[in-house]
Amino acid sequence: MRGIALPGTGWLPWVLAGLASLGLLGLAVAIAMTVGEMRIPLRVALQALGNGLFDLGYAVNPIQQGVLLDYRLSRALFAASCGGALAVCGVTLQALLRNPLAEPYLLGISAGASTGAVAVMVLGLGGAVLGVSGGALLGAILALLTVALLAAGAGGASERVILSGVAASQIFNAATATVVTTFASAEQARGVMFWLLGSLGGVRWPDVWLAAPVTLAGFAICLVHARTLDAFTFGEDAAASLGVSVPRVRLVLFGTTAAMTAIMVSIAGAVGFVGLLIPHAVRLIVGPRHSRLLPAALVTGAVFLVLADILSRVLIARQVVPIGVVTALFGAPAFALILTRVRRSA
Amino acid sequence: MTLAARDLRWDAGGRIIVDGVTLAAAPGRMLGLVGPNGSGKSSLLRLLCGLRQVKSGVVILDGTDISGLSRRAVARRIAVVEQHAGTLARVTVEDVVRLGRTPRRGALSPWTEADEAAVASALARVGLGTRRDQPWETLSGGERQRAQIARALAQEPSELVLDEPTNHLDVRHQLDMLALVRGLGVTSIVALHDLNLAALFCDEVAVLAGGRLLRSGPPETVLTAGMIAEVFGVRAEVRLSALSGRPHIEYRLD
Ligand SMILES: Nc1ncnc2c1ncn2[C@@H]1O[C@H](COP(=O)(O)OP(=O)(O)OP(=O)(O)O)[C@@H](O)[C@H]1O
Numbered sequence: 001m002r003g004i005a006l007p008g009t010g011w012l013p014w015v016l017a018g019l020a021s022l023g024l025l026g027l028a029v030a031i032a033m034t035v036g037e038m039r040i041p042l043r044v045a046l047q048a049l050g051n052g053l054f055d056l057g058y059a060v061n062p063i064q065q066g067v068l069l070d071y072r073l074s075r076a077l078f079a080a081s082c083g084g085a086l087a088v089c090g091v092t093l094q095a096l097l098r099n100p101l102a103e104p105y106l107l108g109i110s111a112g113a114s115t116g117a118v119a120v121m122v123l124g125l126g127g128a129v130l131g132v133s134g135g136a137l138l139g140a141i142l143a144l145l146t147v148a149l150l151a152a153g154a155g156g157a158s159e160r161v162i163l164s165g166v167a168a169s170q171i172f173n174a175a176t177a178t179v180v181t182t183f184a185s186a187e188q189a190r191g192v193m194f195w196l197l198g199s200l201g202g203v204r205w206p207d208v209w210l211a212a213p214v215t216l217a218g219f220a221i222c223l224v225h226a227r228t229l230d231a232f233t234f235g236e237d238a239a240a241s242l243g244v245s246v247p248r249v250r251l252v253l254f255g256t257t258a259a260m261t262a263i264m265v266s267i268a269g270a271v272g273f274v275g276l277l278i279p280h281a282v283r284l285i286v287g288p289r290h291s292r293l294l295p296a297a298l299v300t301g302a303v304f305l306v307l308a309d310i311l312s313r314v315l316i317a318r319q320v321v322p323i324g325v326v327t328a329l330f331g332a333p334a335f336a337l338i339l340t341r342v343r344r345s346a
Numbered sequence: 347m348t349l350a351a352r353d354l355r356w357d358a359g360g361r362i363i364v365d366g367v368t369l370a371a372a373p374g375r376m377l378g379l380v381g382p383n384g385s386g387k388s389s390l391l392r393l394l395c396g397l398r399q400v401k402s403g404v405v406i407l408d409g410t411d412i413s414g415l416s417r418r419a420v421a422r423r424i425a426v427v428e429q430h431a432g433t434l435a436r437v438t439v440e441d442v443v444r445l446g447r448t449p450r451r452g453a454l455s456p457w458t459e460a461d462e463a464a465v466a467s468a469l470a471r472v473g474l475g476t477r478r479d480q481p482w483e484t485l486s487g488g489e490r491q492r493a494q495i496a497r498a499l500a501q502e503p504s505e506l507v508l509d510e511p512t513n514h515l516d517v518r519h520q521l522d523m524l525a526l527v528r529g530l531g532v533t534s535i536v537a538l539h540d541l542n543l544a545a546l547f548c549d550e551v552a553v554l555a556g557g558r559l560l561r562s563g564p565p566e567t568v569l570t571a572g573m574i575a576e577v578f579g580v581r582a583e584v585r586l587s588a589l590s591g592r593p594h595i596e597y598r599l600d
């Protein structure tokens with residue numbers, strides 16, 4: 001009786017929560033459209049949106065219309081996809097590895113993806129066949145394998161995974177730096193360095209059409225595994241004894257998180273701390289069950305990165321602070337908070 | 347015969363840990379596993395429920411080699427309570443016990459009345475019915491153990507594998523726990539350190555030392571002063587208890 005009444009088992013609470021989240025996300029995107037070098041009133045932004053979507057024929061200044069639809073909207077929607085994807089990756093990796101610090105950035109997956117993307121951009125490895133996203137994906141997978149290998153060498157305990165991730169990050173960052181300093185032109189190097197810190201400046205619609213489906217598909221795959229992730233609460237043996245095929249689940253979910261991370265990194269560079277901060281914040285509100293945690297992380301991550309992007313554009317007048325710097329600004333203190341909590345409960 | 351092992355061998359860290367063990371758990375009976383620290387009890391239990399790949403030999407569940415069954419099929423039959431269970435996740439007692447329903451639910455099937463009933467009855471049986479919402483991290487050692495056992499019961503297993511289930515439990519709960527498992531009528535394999543508890547509850551006792559099965563049989567033939575001296579290096583006197591009709595062991599200090 002009790003279980004039936006709980007949110008998460010009936011449909012109504014889900015629908016309501018879904019609508020509320022979409023509303024919140026819509027609001028964040030709307031604000032993102034009005035803020036920037038050129039301030040545009042919300043009314044104009046909505047009119048431009050109406051023109052773009054339904055050809056409503058409002059009289060909107062064509063320059064404003066262009067800025068709103070070609071730059072700000074695509075940028076905000078990509079920020080939402082990217083934030084959602086990284087937060088979902090964080091939730092999934094933390095559950096699989098049973099480590100509260102697991103997330104794409106600290107595990108070195110982002111660093112690996114950066115190396116792969118830079119290798120394609122600067123060296124032209126793989127050429128047109130591979131593309132920057134393909135290079136990032138290969139780099140991300142390589143980084144995951146490196147972490148797995150290092151962790152296995154260190155005894156395979158889940159605490160060692162983060163150490164291995166830090167080591168892998170160093171290796172791949174060094175590789176990236178080597179490629180950039182040795183082979184890139186000065187012009188290229190400047191662009192790459194800015195992209196590495198995380199930047200949404202170059203985002204256009206094709207990026208959204210790539211990132212949004214990847215985020216939604218990755219989220220769907222993780223959500224189907226929500227109960228499986230719950231089963232990892234007491235470790236891999238406990239999960240196996242509850243009927244989880246651990247090797248298959250690891251393959252599917254590590255693959256999914258690597259792909260999601262790689263696509264986001266190939267477009268926006270390595271944005272850190274979203275995958276760490278959002279899962280912990282959301283867990284405080286909706287609890288540890290993954291059927292609620294994953295959707296909540298998706299929406300919160302999306303809203304968070306849209307807001308972070310707004311902040312990156314207004315923090316310093318006439319300048320855009322790299323989004324990775326803004327997320328780190330909030331992420332680092334949160335990281336410290338989590339560290340102390342881990343110590344307390346250990 | 348429900349769960350049986352034939353000539354099981356397993357090695358780790360370059361050492362043979364389980365060395366040619368053959369045993370069978372009789373249906374509906376309790377099989378006790380005793381032996382010194384490091385004798386391979388936990389390792390053997392992990393092999394029996396398919397959590398480790400055997401090096402040689404087979405584990406047979408109702409006539410089929412367990413390595414040919416899916417994890418899910420095994421989990422619907424065998425529930426396991428490990429010797430140590432810990433988590434950093436902020437789960438409640440109810441969250442933990444609900445995990446036991448995992449092998450019985452599809453990825454998207456809703457929480458059913460049957461699931462709820464299984465969880466409620468499991469919680470009631472271990473005496474945690476009123477503690478559903480208590481966070482795991484605030485539970486005492488014995489309460490954690492009982493929550494894990496409730497989780498195993500919620501799995502509705504036909505075979506129950508318990509690794510030192512009386513660990514952390516007070517006398518009352520030790521007796522209640524083993525009586526509960528016996529009363530379920532499921533086949534159980536239980537690693538125990540307390541030889542008197544083994545004598546009191548087990549239908550059969552198997553003695554493990556250095557990864558080998560030294561002896562197995564009814565408590566009165568296995569739990570002898572000679573065996574205790576040989577395996578544990580402790581002098582003891584064993585007599586039949588007038589109270590229970592089972593062997594009772596008294597240790598001698600020297
Ligand atoms: N993965 C492993 N790698 C190396 N050695 C292992 C491994 N697993 C178990 N061992 C060793 O195998 C031996 C048996 O361990 P096991 O945990 O099965 O003993 P046990 O009988 O359950 O002991 P206890 O009574 O202390 O619980 C121990 O010496 C242990 O160190």
Ligand SMILES: [Mg+2]
Nearest residue numbers: 387388429509
């Ligand atoms: Mg043991």
